[in-house]
Amino acid sequence: xxxxxxxxxxxxxxxxxxxxxxxxxxxxxxxxxxxxxxxxGKGPALLIAIRPDVSEKKEGRFTISFNxxxxxxxxxxxxxxxxxxxxYFCAASKWNQGGKLIFGQGxxxxxxx
Amino acid sequence: DxxxxxxxxxxxxxxxxxxSLKCEQHMGHRAMYWYKQKAxxxxxxxxxxxxxxxxxxxxxxxxxxxxxxxxxxxxxxxxALQPEDSALYLCASSQEGGxxxxxxxxxxxxxxx
Numbered sequence: 001x002x003x004x005x006x007x008x009x010x011x012x013x014x015x016x017x018x019x020x021x022x023x024x025x026x027x028x029x030x031x032x033x034x035x036x037x038x039x040x041g042k043g044p045a046l047l048i049a050i051r052p053d054v055s056e057k058k059e060g061r062f063t064i065s066f067n068x069x070x071x072x073x074x075x076x077x078x079x080x081x082x083x084x085x086x087x088y089f090c091a092a093s094k095w096n097q098g099g100k101l102i103f104g105q106g107x108x109x110x111x112x113x
Numbered sequence: 114d115x116x117x118x119x120x121x122x123x124x125x126x127x128x129x130x131x132x133s134l135k136c137e138q139h140m141g142h143r144a145m146y147w148y149k150q151k152a153x154x155x156x157x158x159x160x161x162x163x164x165x166x167x168x169x170x171x172x173x174x175x176x177x178x179x180x181x182x183x184x185x186x187x188x189x190x191x192x193a194l195q196p197e198d199s200a201l202y203l204c205a206s207s208q209e210g211g212x213x214x215x216x217x218x219x220x221x222x223x224x225x226x
Contacts, residue, residue, distance in 0.1 A: 043203050043217035089155050099144050099207050103155030
């Protein structure tokens with residue numbers, strides 16, 4: 001019940017295309033869903049986050065879509081660029097768990113020029 | 114640039130050595146974390162400090178000993194480690210409570226020989 005399942009494991013997209021990464025969770029008590037971007041040799045950096053009271057959040061080229069009934073959320077990267085090539089992790093947490101993040105397994109994104 | 118600073122960036126230690134990893138943040142956050150990340154895997158929570166008190170220990174072996182000297186500093190003392198403990202150790206911080214952005218440092222790469 002604590003798991004967050006992420007797919008695909010790896011993704012290759014052409015420059016200018018749309019990258020889509022999906023996550024699914026079981027625990028309905030989760031109430032905070034961040035996405036992290038990690039470049040090789042660096043720590044994860046928060047990209048965008050959403051709470052279950054909204055169905056979509058957009059920040060620049062990055063959009064989170066959230067489907068509470070299906071217990072799924074996804075990251076869309078519009079106009080993907082080679083500089084977006086990184087590993088992306090979805091995560092979930094509960095307000096009363098002191099910030100403990102449950103991460104998905106990660107998606108390695110490669111954007112080809 | 115991340116506002117969570119970790120030192121050293123790289124550490125090689127023998128199985129009988131004692132060493133420490135250090136972390137500092139100046140964002141006024143009252144929650145601090147240690148995560149462990151193996152190659153191509155998501156970060157795994159080790160410890161959480163809340164208001165300088167240990168609030169979560171994810172059943173981490175005693176050869177890892179955390180310390181929070183004050184609200185800005187977090188240490189991880191290492192003793193008698195095993196080669197399988199080689200990993201990227203990430204420090205993070207956030208405002209107290211769940212649902213707040215967790216900011217990660219760049220990490221300390223640890224190799225146990």
